[in-house]
Amino acid sequence: MSPEDLEGAGVKIILANTYHLYLRPGHEIVERLGGLHCFMNWEGPILTDSGGYQVYSLSKLRSISEKGVNFQSHIDGSRHFLGPEEAIKIQRALGADIIMAFDECAPYPADYEYVLNSVRLTSLWAKRCLQQERGDGQSLFGIVQGGMYLDLREMSAKDLVEMGFDGYALGGLSVGEGSEMRQEIIRETIGFLPPDKPVYLMGVGKPEDILEAVMLGVDMFDCVIPTRNARNGTLFTRKGNLVIKNSSYTDDGRPIDEDCGCYTCSNYSRAYLRHLFMANELLAYRLNSIHNIYYYTHLMGYIRNAVRDGRLEEFRDNFYRQRESDTLNS
Amino acid sequence: MSPEDLEGAGVKIILANTYHLYLRPGHEIVERLGGLHCFMNWEGPILTDSGGYQVYSLSKLRSISEKGVNFQSHIDGSRHFLGPEEAIKIQRALGADIIMAFDECAPYPADYEYVLNSVRLTSLWAKRCLQQERGDGQSLFGIVQGGMYLDLREMSAKDLVEMGFDGYALGGLSVGEGSEMRQEIIRETIGFLPPDKPVYLMGVGKPEDILEAVMLGVDMFDCVIPTRNARNGTLFTRKGNLVIKNSSYTDDGRPIDEDCGCYTCSNYSRAYLRHLFMANELLAYRLNSIHNIYYYTHLMGYIRNAVRDGRLEEFRDNFYRQRESDTLNS
Numbered sequence: 272m273s274p275e276d277l278e279g280a281g282v283k284i285i286l287a288n289t290y291h292l293y294l295r296p297g298h299e300i301v302e303r304l305g306g307l308h309c310f311m312n313w314e315g316p317i318l319t320d321s322g323g324y325q326v327y328s329l330s331k332l333r334s335i336s337e338k339g340v341n342f343q344s345h346i347d348g349s350r351h352f353l354g355p356e357e358a359i360k361i362q363r364a365l366g367a368d369i370i371m372a373f374d375e376c377a378p379y380p381a382d383y384e385y386v387l388n389s390v391r392l393t394s395l396w397a398k399r400c401l402q403q404e405r406g407d408g409q410s411l412f413g414i415v416q417g418g419m420y421l422d423l424r425e426m427s428a429k430d431l432v433e434m435g436f437d438g439y440a441l442g443g444l445s446v447g448e449g450s451e452m453r454q455e456i457i458r459e460t461i462g463f464l465p466p467d468k469p470v471y472l473m474g475v476g477k478p479e480d481i482l483e484a485v486m487l488g489v490d491m492f493d494c495v496i497p498t499r500n501a502r503n504g505t506l507f508t509r510k511g512n513l514v515i516k517n518s519s520y521t522d523d524g525r526p527i528d529e530d531c532g533c534y535t536c537s538n539y540s541r542a543y544l545r546h547l548f549m550a551n552e553l554l555a556y557r558l559n560s561i562h563n564i565y566y567y568t569h570l571m572g573y574i575r576n577a578v579r580d581g582r583l584e585e586f587r588d589n590f591y592r593q594r595e596s597d598t599l600n601s
Numbered sequence: 602m603s604p605e606d607l608e609g610a611g612v613k614i615i616l617a618n619t620y621h622l623y624l625r626p627g628h629e630i631v632e633r634l635g636g637l638h639c640f641m642n643w644e645g646p647i648l649t650d651s652g653g654y655q656v657y658s659l660s661k662l663r664s665i666s667e668k669g670v671n672f673q674s675h676i677d678g679s680r681h682f683l684g685p686e687e688a689i690k691i692q693r694a695l696g697a698d699i700i701m702a703f704d705e706c707a708p709y710p711a712d713y714e715y716v717l718n719s720v721r722l723t724s725l726w727a728k729r730c731l732q733q734e735r736g737d738g739q740s741l742f743g744i745v746q747g748g749m750y751l752d753l754r755e756m757s758a759k760d761l762v763e764m765g766f767d768g769y770a771l772g773g774l775s776v777g778e779g780s781e782m783r784q785e786i787i788r789e790t791i792g793f794l795p796p797d798k799p800v801y802l803m804g805v806g807k808p809e810d811i812l813e814a815v816m817l818g819v820d821m822f823d824c825v826i827p828t829r830n831a832r833n834g835t836l837f838t839r840k841g842n843l844v845i846k847n848s849s850y851t852d853d854g855r856p857i858d859e860d861c862g863c864y865t866c867s868n869y870s871r872a873y874l875r876h877l878f879m880a881n882e883l884l885a886y887r888l889n890s891i892h893n894i895y896y897y898t899h900l901m902g903y904i905r906n907a908v909r910d911g912r913l914e915e916f917r918d919n920f921y922r923q924r925e926s927d928t929l930n931s
Contacts, residue, residue: 272884273884273887273888291880295876295880296851296872296875296879300851300852300872300876303852303854304852304854304870304872304873305854310870310872310873310876311873312868312873521626521630522630522633522634524633524634524635538642539642542630542634542640543634543640543641543642545626546625546630546640549625549626550621550625553883553886553887554602554603556883557883557887558603
């Protein structure tokens with residue numbers, strides 16, 4: 272995806288990974304080349320995560336202290352250290368518009384003592400993040416942790432709100448818990464967050480999970496699903512998912528979704544997309560990604576309109592009804 | 602590469618492989634979906650090869666008779682038959698603008714008897730191709746074979762010219778022979794071809810090979826080099842090739858070629874392209890392909906201008922001088 276592809280698919284903001292960019296190519300190199308916007312030719316806003324989640328999910332031999340986390344790179348096993356000071360310094364060098372406080376993401380499941388300690392560390396680190404010098408106009412979000420313990424989520428949220436951030440993220444979710452538990456955590460936590468600040472649910476998710484979270488008051492999301500599913504050939508439509516390699520699409524001249532206005536649906540048939548995918552043509556991944564991202568940006572647009580017009584419940588009913596109609600291939 | 606990427610890189614015509622499209626998705630499917638132009642969303646001219654070369658280079662258990670070639674698919678080992686009638690029928694279904702007669706590509710090296718038989722077969726098949734019904738406006742080119750034997754090249758060329766084709770291709774080259782031998786074959790063969798018909802050198806090649814072939818009178822070329830090299834990270838410039846993974850480009854803020862006007866050079870640094878390549882980002886292959894294709898289409902443009910203005914020798918001298926100056930990285 273080029274920046275022009277993203278713009279064409281309705282994307283206004285992108286997320287970049289602090290952990291990945293720190294390891295490769297290195298934040299000093301990005302900074303020397305004018306920061307992320309210039310480096311990757313993206314003029315719109317950029318959000319960087321703190322690196323905390325990838326240190327937890329990707330790196331090896333993690334050892335955590337009050338100072339920060341020692342870990343080994345998932346690429347070459349080299350040893351590194353990230354703490355709150357480092358995370359902010361890196362995000363400052365990258366030059367993102369919204370940056371995240373460094374947090375400790377507890378595994379799931381984790382016992383109460385572990386998560387309590389993780390909340391205390393996250394609060395301690397959040398405070399130190401706030402004390403670091405940031406770049407001009409960089410907003411800083413705090414990340415609420417607390418695993419699946421409602422009292423620890425409350426503690427974490429109150430700690431952060433007292434410090435005062437530009438926005439609040441819900442971290443440590445989408446780590447294996449069920450969607451009902453996740454919704455309960457969101458519902459209970461969001462009440463402790465200021466209603467005039469954005470709430471960002473990290474790493475979520477599927478269209479239905481996003482919709483349910485918006486019902487609970489969440490404003491922002493990030494997820495690999497639209498692009499990862501695109502590369503795997505699973506395409507989103509209002510009527511449900513379409514698996515492009517299915518042989519029924521071999522000579523299907525229709526677009527993925529006849530109601531979709533994306534570049535892919537405007538120009539290519541299911542049969543062609545299936546052919547590209549079966550032949551491992553790189554264009555398949557791009558055309559599929561354009562469609563899935565367009566689906567997501569437009570889903571969010573419809574949701575925003577519904578919120579504005581006070582008809583979110585109605586929108587949700589329609590959303591599920593369209594899926595159940597199962598008329599994708601008829 | 603999307604059609605828009607190709608247009609932006611100056612591409613006016615593309616080549617599609619009859620062998621590949623016959624096996625997957627199948628020419629009937631392409632035909633049912635409106636032909637190749639419609640199927641792949643490309644409005645410009647399309648040339649299809651005959652399938653003869655891929656049957657020779659990719660398929661297994663090839664057995665040749667006057668009727669045609671029995672072979673096994675390189676994808677799944679399934680058995681297939683292609684002869685002159687089938688090749689034209691497939692290319693008619695694909696709906697290309699320029700189609701090629703079915704030929705027998707001799708291996709290299711091959712003894713005189715083998716190549717003599719291959720020339721006879723190719724002439725026989727060419728005649729049968731001419732007798733097949735073609736689509737509206739489809740031009741048909743004959744393919745000169747004859748291996749590295751000048752008298753057999755002459756025989757093949759004369760046979761085909763007598764039959765009368767819309768253009769003439771030189772096949773069976775770029776199969777392992779040296780560039781001097783190739784140039785001798787071209788020089789000697791082209792004298793037997795009508796000067797008012799296009800001459801197409803199949804499967805060639807490197808910029809210098811194209812330039813030398815134009816000096817000998819060749820008009821058309823096709824080759825995987827621009828895109829294959831792009832995917833391998835080798836980028837063409839007037840000053841020579843740039844291997845993007847070299848560590849010297851780690852923080853090099855310059856474009857691939859400061860004199861290049863392509864989308865990639867207009868927007869991205871060597872450092873960013875190196876980063877994408879090292880991280881196996883799919884965007885790397887696309888941005889590199891855009892640059893290399895732009896290089897080729899503009900090289901051909903400069904060559905056409907030089908031919909028109911009668912200064913091809915001068916152009917060639919400059920071409921080699923720029924490469925020797927070795928100032929790519931200074």
